[in-house]
Amino acid sequence: MRKNTLLGLWLVCAGLSTWGRPSLAQSAADKATARNLATEGIELFREGRYSDALDRLQRAEALFHAPVHLLYIARSQAELGLLVEASETYKRLLRADIGPDAPGAFLDAVRAAEVEAPELEARIPALRIQITPSGVDGLTLTIDGNEVSSAVVGIDRPANPGRRVVIASAPGFAPARKVVELGEGEQGVVDLQLIPLEREPAAPEPLSPPPDDPDAAREPPKLGFIAGVRLGAAIPTGRLLKGEATAMSDYAGPGGALELSVGATFARYFGAKLYLQGVTLTSPRAPALTFAQPFEPGSVAVESRVRGRAIGFAVIAGTPPGRLGGFGELGITVYEELEIERELRFTPSQQCGESARQTLRYWGPALRVGGGARLPVHRLVHVSLFANISLGGFRRGEVETSCAALPNPPGMSDADLSSLGDDRRAGHQMILWGLEGELLIGLR
Secondary structure (H helix, E strand, C coil): CCCCCHHHHHHHHHCCCCCCCCCCCCCHHHHHHHHHHHHHHHHHHHCCCHHHHHHHHHHHHHHCCCHHHHHHHHHHHHHCCCHHHHHHHHHHHHHCCCCCCCCHHHHHHHHHHHHHHHHHHCCCCEEEEEEECCCCCCCEEEECCEEECHHHECCEEECCCEEEEEEEECCCEECEEEEEEECCCCEEEEEEECEECCCCCCCCCCCCCCCCCCCCCCCCCCCEEEEEEEEEEEEEEEECECCCCCEHHHCCEEEEEEEEEEEEEECCCEEEEEEEEEEEEECCCCCCCCCCCCCCCCEEEEEEEEEEEEEEEEEEEECCCCCCEEEEEEEEEEEEEEEEEEEEEEEEEECCEEEEEEEEEEEEEEEEEEEEEEEEEECCEEEEEEEEEEEECCCEEEEEECCCCCCCCCCCCCCCCCCCCCCCECCEEEEEEEEEEEEEECCC
């Protein structure tokens, strides 16, 4: 764990210590400036502004050599994906000649580097370049536009993760170019074939697309995990059961929805997730009840509470994680339930008294389709606008009542609804739209 006291110790010790480069005559103004730059750089690092932090810390190190500077320079470089540079900075820190009487902040920096450096080394990818034919005179080799020695051909060379462009050229040969995507800790191999200019290849291997197409030649990322939450509006439509008096709009109106999901992404463009959904719907004016014996003519007021829940799984296809774009999803709701809890008040009082309770509960499977627009706000966070619709039909149901003499709602004359056949089953829909936030885990 990084020591929160490191900055405070440095601020106390840096101004008093004469430890540094003995060959440089450093003024008090230089030390004060370095101290201010280091303080600002460490605060920027803690805020996640790694590029700005690296700039301040490197300038502080140029004015005054201190292990604390090197520690936070290495950490900033690692956060920016400059793993090779960060490794060299850690090595420079560990090679520093620090005596046992050095300030405590300097000793803490060295101890932190001894722990962090090996962990960083395991994350650095290796790139091996193979050239055919071998031993070509005048070979020129570049990686990301920077010329490197041909001595690296055939050996593993440390490289930063990400998209690397390798070009080889030599007199009398057409240049060869390849693009490779390196993940942390991976080993990438690039095979380049130099074709003599005096002949054309029978079936040339197509070169990778130009650099302005970052999606091309990119290998699928490693498996990643997602956790999301959706907030939105819900509108039920259709019918509870077959029959004129069972319209969904008579029992449930628009409301709100909350959905939680967990899943995984794979093969760059695809994902799958499990979801758990809950809805709370408004209660429209309930349909009139039909009185029957032994009830007497009168009026009834109905107050309802409508809730729903669903659980299922969905597959997702769309823009790769971390990019602006869209997605579509297709899901199966294994269990969808709608519960309508009704409180009935009678005027005048009937056989059931002045009031009675009636609960209607229906459940079954559904098919869900939808999609949305995806906006990455951080490399670990997506925000999306979504819309979907569930298409289903209730297969089972039940009616619970506090009074056995209470009649069922119109169209629901059967007291036993435990199994709804084709003659009773009707289609219904649940339309949802709103905002979704997703946390990406294990994606770089």
